[in-house]
Amino acid sequence: MDDVETRELRYFVAVAEELHFGRAADRLGIAQPALSRTVLRLERRLGVSLLERTSRSARLTVAGEVLLGEARIVLDAVGAATRRTRRAGAARGRLVLVLKPGGDAGLLPRILADYGADPDALEVELLFSIGERAAMIRDGRADVGLLHHPQNDLSGLDAEQLHTEERVVALAEDHPLAAKDVLYLADLAGEPQPHWPEAAPGTAANGPLVQDVGQLLQLVAVGRAVALVTESAARRPFQGVVYRPVPDAPPTTTVVAWSSGSRSRQVAAFVASAVRCAAAASS
Amino acid sequence: MDDVETRELRYFVAVAEELHFGRAADRLGIAQPALSRTVLRLERRLGVSLLERTSRSARLTVAGEVLLGEARIVLDAVGAATRRTRRAGAARGRLVLVLKPGGDAGLLPRILADYGADPDALEVELLFSIGERAAMIRDGRADVGLLHHPQNDLSGLDAEQLHTEERVVALAEDHPLAAKDVLYLADLAGEPQPHWPEAAPGTAANGPLVQDVGQLLQLVAVGRAVALVTESAARRPFQGVVYRPVPDAPPTTTVVAWSSGSRSRQVAAFVASAVRCAAAASS
DNA sequence: CGTCATCCATGCCCCCAACGTATCGGTCCG
DNA sequence: CGGACCGATACGTTGGGGGCATGGATGACG
Numbered sequence: 228m229d230d231v232e233t234r235e236l237r238y239f240v241a242v243a244e245e246l247h248f249g250r251a252a253d254r255l256g257i258a259q260p261a262l263s264r265t266v267l268r269l270e271r272r273l274g275v276s277l278l279e280r281t282s283r284s285a286r287l288t289v290a291g292e293v294l295l296g297e298a299r300i301v302l303d304a305v306g307a308a309t310r311r312t313r314r315a316g317a318a319r320g321r322l323v324l325v326l327k328p329g330g331d332a333g334l335l336p337r338i339l340a341d342y343g344a345d346p347d348a349l350e351v352e353l354l355f356s357i358g359e360r361a362a363m364i365r366d367g368r369a370d371v372g373l374l375h376h377p378q379n380d381l382s383g384l385d386a387e388q389l390h391t392e393e394r395v396v397a398l399a400e401d402h403p404l405a406a407k408d409v410l411y412l413a414d415l416a417g418e419p420q421p422h423w424p425e426a427a428p429g430t431a432a433n434g435p436l437v438q439d440v441g442q443l444l445q446l447v448a449v450g451r452a453v454a455l456v457t458e459s460a461a462r463r464p465f466q467g468v469v470y471r472p473v474p475d476a477p478p479t480t481t482v483v484a485w486s487s488g489s490r491s492r493q494v495a496a497f498v499a500s501a502v503r504c505a506a507a508a509s510s
Numbered sequence: 511m512d513d514v515e516t517r518e519l520r521y522f523v524a525v526a527e528e529l530h531f532g533r534a535a536d537r538l539g540i541a542q543p544a545l546s547r548t549v550l551r552l553e554r555r556l557g558v559s560l561l562e563r564t565s566r567s568a569r570l571t572v573a574g575e576v577l578l579g580e581a582r583i584v585l586d587a588v589g590a591a592t593r594r595t596r597r598a599g600a601a602r603g604r605l606v607l608v609l610k611p612g613g614d615a616g617l618l619p620r621i622l623a624d625y626g627a628d629p630d631a632l633e634v635e636l637l638f639s640i641g642e643r644a645a646m647i648r649d650g651r652a653d654v655g656l657l658h659h660p661q662n663d664l665s666g667l668d669a670e671q672l673h674t675e676e677r678v679v680a681l682a683e684d685h686p687l688a689a690k691d692v693l694y695l696a697d698l699a700g701e702p703q704p705h706w707p708e709a710a711p712g713t714a715a716n717g718p719l720v721q722d723v724g725q726l727l728q729l730v731a732v733g734r735a736v737a738l739v740t741e742s743a744a745r746r747p748f749q750g751v752v753y754r755p756v757p758d759a760p761p762t763t764t765v766v767a768w769s770s771g772s773r774s775r776q777v778a779a780f781v782a783s784a785v786r787c788a789a790a791a792s793s
Numbered sequence: 794c795g796t797c798a799t800c801c802a803t804g805c806c807c808c809c810a811a812c813g814t815a816t817c818g819g820t821c822c823g
Numbered sequence: 824c825g826g827a828c829c830g831a832t833a834c835g836t837t838g839g840g841g842g843c844a845t846g847g848a849t850g851a852c853g
Contacts (some may be wrong), residue, residue: 229589229592230516230517231516231588231591231592232515232516232517232813233513233514233515233516234513234515235592248829248830248831249828249829249830257811257812257813258812258813258814258832259829259830259831260812260813260815260831260832260833261811261812261813263830263831263832264811264812264831264832265811267831272593273592273596273599274596274599275595275596275598275599275600276599277595280829280830280831281819281820281829281830283820283821283828283829283830284818284829285829285830288598288599289598289599290595290598290599292598293594293598293774294591294594294595294598297587297590297591297594298591299596300587300591301584301587301591304580304583304584304587305514305584306512307580307853308514308519308577308580308581308583308584309512309514309556310558311570311576311577311580312558312573312576312577312580313556313557313558313573315558315572315573315575315576316556316557316558316559316571316572316573316578363801382668382770383666383770385665441757442596487665487666489579491576517840530800531800531801531802532799532800532801540840540841540842541841541842541843542800542801542802542840543801543802543803543804543842543843544840544841544842546802546803547802547803547839547840547841548841549841550802563800563801563802564800564801564848564849564850566799566800566850567799567800568800568801591840640843643812794839794853795853796851796852796853797850797851797852797853798844798849798850798851798852799848799849799850799851800826800846800847800848800849800850801846801848802833802845802846802847802848803844803845803846804843804844804845804846805842805843805844805845806841806842806843806844807840807841807842807843808839808841809838809839809840809841810837810838810839810840811836811837811838811839812835812836812837812838813831813834813835813837814833814834814835814836814847815832815833815834816831816832816833816834817830817832817833818829818831818832818849819828819829819830819831820827820828820829820831821826821827821828821829822825822826822827822828823824823825823827
């Protein structure tokens with residue numbers, strides 16, 4: 228009755244994304260009839276119609292939309308399972324920590340020192356990523372990460388708060404708003420604000436897409452954008468950029484996050500180090 | 511290279527749980543050699559040893575432990591996918607709400623009325639469960655639930671807070687501690703406290719296992735247990751049971767929770783109703 | 794110390810199901 | 824009306840998953 232295989236889900240996802248059996252079959256490296264049959268069998272087994280086939284194209288039904296979302300979750304979980312298992316099997320594993328360059332609120336050196344003091348600590352591999360940190364933890368490419376709340380989507384992850392900072396706005400020094408000592412969100416409403424690729428839900432920005440902090444500050448310096456950044460980032464001076472406090476911007480919390488359900492002792496030890504260091508730093 | 515099928519994961523989980531190929535094969539309804547081959551192929555594909563076979567028994571390797579946890583996540587996700595897809599396909603679906611009897615903090619009637627006022631609201635099916643509510647949401651048996659923080663493990667779920675209540679302790683009226691007007695956790699330290707099957711991590715209780723509130727109050731009335739309950743539960747009188755405030759017990763927050771990644775408009779509408787009602791009730 | 798029991802792996806065979814090729818039926822377009 | 828396009832169907836082939844029988848290793852036991 229039940230017995231859905233990941234192969235069937237992979238096939239269905241391909242069709243659901245292409246909305247075209249031929250192209251999907253190409254992408255999967257199989258012939259179109261095999262794909263048709265597999266999807267039909269999946270529909271029969273579930274007792275549900277997933278696609279409305281017109282002879283010109285295909286559209287997802289409501290149930291198909293649901294299954295597309297669920298299947299992606301399953302396939303991510305399968306990928307995470309293989310990656311994590313392989314890594315656990317590799318001799319004397321490493322702990323992969325993902326973070327955004329400069330996104331450690333200055334805590335990283337202390338955390339690494341503290342964790343490394345544990346005699347059976349693993350080697351910590353640093354993995355830098357701008358826009359995919361949460362996804363990298365979810366899918367097993369990283370074991371643990373430094374993320375920011377509420378900028379990152381933490382669903383599916385467990386997290387401990389490390390540090391909360393007010394946000395300041397970076398402006399070109401000759402920007403008209405730089406004349407004021409304090410700015411409010413209302414002042415910035417019309418300004419182009421760059422956005423990161425890390426698509427947090429509901430944060431539509433109107434400015435250019437940036438890939439790293441240097442690029443962002445460059446844009447700010449030439450007056451093409453204004454950007455909300457954290458206090459700690461503002462301690463790094465940049466030619467032509469000035470910072471002004473924004474009291475009503477929601478503060479940013481740096482968190483250490485890991486995959487929910489990770490029972491790894493190593494991850495727990497690293498998190499404990501991070502929390503301890505953050506507590507020590509704030510006192 | 512990659513291509514792990516759910517069947518292989520099901521087989522591996524059976525072996526990992528039984529630590530015995532023969533029994534696992536029985537449980538799966540297949541013969542032992544087929545199971546051996548499938549697990550071996552899985553190990554070869556992952557490039558990792560999952561089990562240490564002694565000729566007397568089998569033990570999990572570290573990688574095997576990891577895969578066991580990951581595989582359970584995958585299989586839960588597959589089950590959830592099929593259930594949710596089937597439900598979405600069933601004509602004009604229902605919204606399944608799971609809660610503990612009496613665990614609604616008195617909000618349920620208002621929430622149902624408010625949600626039902628939406629012209630395209632679905633029929634809400636109430637599903638009562640004591641110890642598995644979070645799991646039922648995770649695996650798709652329910653769409654949304656009323657849970658309690660920190661008693662329930664909310665990992666893998668999204669939640670909105672509805673209502674926070676202090677906790678009180680239920681005592682037999684002739685219990686020695688009932689003489690005091692206010693009790694503290696220290697006073698209760700030696701008393702047998704019943705526990706629910708809902709295994710929140712790290713809450714080891716020393717009392718009997720109870721399955722419902724009536725049973726719990728019965729145990730309290732006969733002096734076999736004392737129990738921390740919420741204020742709202744304490745409004746229901748029970749023969750021979752008295753309640754005393756416990757100011758230092760952590761308060762209980764009633765939350766409405768749903769599966770992370772549910773993009774369902776219906777779930778969102780229900781959550782909005784719940785939040786709205788809770789806000790109205792507390793003002 | 795030899796025998797037996799237990800447990801997992803392997804060899805052999807069968808058969809199902811997943812695949813590919815060819816084709817059909819329906820729809821849109823020129 | 825013919826051709827192009829798209830998904831479903833027919834049919835033959837084959838790889839692999841499964842069962843049965845057996846092998847090889849190890850611990851138990853008399």
